[in-house]
Amino acid sequence: MRIGVPAPDPYGRRDRIVLVVPALAALVGGLWGIRRGSMWQDEATTYAVAGRDLTDLWRTLGNVDAVHGCYYLLVHPLVRLVGDAVPAEVVIRLPSVVATAVAAAGVAAVGRRLASATAGLYAGLAYAASPVVVFHAQDGRPYALVAAAVVEATRLLATALGRPPGDPSGRRTWARYGLAVAVACLLNLFAVLALAAHAVTVLAAAPARKGLGAGRGVARRWAGAVAAALTAVLPVAWAAFGQRGQVAWLERPGLPEVKALVARFAGTGVLLAATVVLVALGLASSRGGGPAGNGGTRRAADAAGPAPGDPIRRGSPGIAMVAVPLAVLPPALLLAVSQIQPLYQDRYVLFSVVGLALALGAGLARAVRLLPGAAPGWLRAAAALALPALLLAASLPAQAAVRRIDSRRDDPAAVARIIGSERRPGDAVLFLPSIRRLVAEAYPDSFRGVHDAALRAGGAESGTLAGRELPAGRIAASLDTAPRVWVVSRPHPAPGDLSSPRDSAKRLLLRESYRRERSVRVLGYVVRLYTRVSP
Structure with a gap:
């Protein structure tokens, strides 16, 4: 495919399957057991505040919880319109279920763009099946929606970095990126931590972009989109700063919190060991694009059987450039800042699971490719199904645990x-x-x-x-x-x-x-x- 020549069908039948299957898996997983019979205290807050008249809701946000104001305004019409027709705990969780399904499709799209259709499919399924993702999919709080907005911003960033210089659609892509960043930060201000990861991705992709004569221009466009987004968020940030006493109960995190974060995001025991191995495989197979082509990323996609109209471009970041910063930087920064001013809660960086899922999807795709070239097709197909199935089986105890009432702190x-x-x-x-x-x-x-x-x-x-x-x-x-x-x-x-x-x-x-x-x-x-x- 020549640079600058659009693909005839960037989302053909195979590509739609890559997006739809993870979305359906996330939707089914989110709806399964969604009615636990109780709201925990934070969900009770959502139901009580979002269900108020708009005048009362606005007055409340002037005194408390302005940081969640946009989320309450989003849930408000749903709570008011549905009324008693659906149990209250189900009503307030439905936006999180839908957002998780959208995010799973978005993760698949990012994996497909940066690696291959197979890696994208596995990444989307890994995200949908993550116990911590399911936990928040069934939680009437904003964090699943924040993750979906960050996924969309990440997808648009990968798209923008893969555009050839002078592409007329580039400005629209950056504008949509800024909008996605603004939505994420309006839903929860800690989404700003994702921008640190995106900054690293932009800088890491710069050498490849310089070969196309666009390295510095991309950085300027990214900074402009971010500045516009953060300007839109400033009023909420100012109001939330005035109510910062709400988080005065938080304590300085230590090693136990770090261990709990790893266990919650990546699992324990066999699941953790398998995740580490597969992530290492995925990152080892990922190399960023360069002036001469996409290198390892392009060959990896070919080996996995790229779909017609595969959107990988010269200059696109490798999957490691996106996955590693997103998985590591936001929680690391939040932990570091919380040593000075305690702000740490792992739910604030739920979107970091996206980076882990992308690396895991690439690792699963590479594990299938490691079979000898002479292996029969049925064996490859069986391996392609067995590997994610085994990973899902290892997560089933945690999957069941997050659906119980005692997965939350109160009843x-x-x-x-x-x-x-x-x-x-x-x-x-x-x-x-x-x-x-x-x-x-x-x-x-x-x-x-x-x-x-x-x-x-x-x-x-x-x-x-x-x-x-x-x-x-x-x-x-x-x-x-x-x-x-x-x-x-x-x-x-x-x-x-x-x-x-x-x-x-x-x-x-x-x-x-x-x-x-x-x-x-x-x-x-x-x-x-x-x-x-x-x-």
């Missing part, structure tokens, strides 16, 4: 069931501390008729996550002579969590005027029932 639905089934007229409820009121925000029917004795204004009315409470001196009068009081708290709250005057007043009232009848522990919570002591 608010269990609290709601206890109170909803045993409440009586005249009962009151206290939350220690007030943020536990999100249980009632997520499952209001179970608390209907139960007097929230400390509540002054609900979350929507006050523009907060869990409402504003009465002054400490007024809680006793509000509680009045309630014969029974339900108390919802963590099993072992830290002393600082209950140190506010309001929480101290609640605990004093319970000690002086009530007797604890029983205590029920569920995942992440303890529900206590107190009865009033006669004067």
Whole structure:
């Protein structure tokens, strides 16, 4: 294929299969077991905030959670339109399922462009089957959507770097790249860490581009697209900075967090060992393009049987140039910054799994090619199916684990069931501390008729996550002579969590005027029932 001559059909039948199969696998995997029967606390936040009227939602974002504002606005119409027709926990997870399917197709497209159709197919399937990806596909939070936007930005970056100089579609590609970066960062500001990986990719591809007379120009266009994207994100970043106290609870990560990150992203035991071997194979087979052609990348694609209209171009980055920076740099930078200002959570860099999946897909494709040339076709076909199947089998225990309720830190639905089934007229409820009121925000029917004795204004009315409470001196009068009081708290709250005057007043009232009848522990919570002591 001559440089500058467009492929007759860049997405033929075989190419569509490469994209569709991983997308369908991700969709099935995301829908399987999606209704666990409970939202955990962060999902309860999504449901409570996204379901508010737009006026109340906007007021809330002015006080708290502005960093997730665009995500809440995206989920808002879905929650409002569907209503009670679909269980709440399913509704808020559907965007994540769809985003994961889109991301899996995008990973396949990147792998196909940078290596081969086979490598792309395997990379997309590896991403779809990753337990941590499935975890977030079934989570009503923005991280699966962030990963999908980063995948699209990565695909557009690979496309732009493979364009011949003077290609009239180049400007449109860079504009779409900037848009994808802006969307990713608006959904979560930590997506900006992906830009460090993209910068390395652009710099690594520069020698090949210089051979085409376009190395410096590509870097300028990339910087311009990034600058435009970040300018659009500045208002959200400014608002989130003003609310940075929300992450004050995070602690400085250490070696245990690094080990947990590796286990969560790459697996443990046999799965980890297989992943390491296959990634090494994939990276060993990847060499960037150069002035004389795509070198090892082109030959690897030919060996795997490239589809007609294969879009690999001279100057395209090798798969290692994209996969390694994306897999390593974002988590490494976040860990490093968190030594100074603790910000680390592995979900903030979920998109780094994309780099791992790309390398893994290339490794699987190369493992199939390592069979002797004289091997019969049926043996090659069997190997092509067996290798990913074995990898999937090794991940099945982790796949099952992420679909259980105890894969999350708490089970608010269990609290709601206890109170909803045993409440009586005249009962009151206290939350220690007030943020536990999100249980009632997520499952209001179970608390209907139960007097929230400390509540002054609900979350929507006050523009907060869990409402504003009465002054400490007024809680006793509000509680009045309630014969029974339900108390919802963590099993072992830290002393600082209950140190506010309001929480101290609640605990004093319970000690002086009530007797604890029983205590029920569920995942992440303890529900206590107190009865009033006669004067």
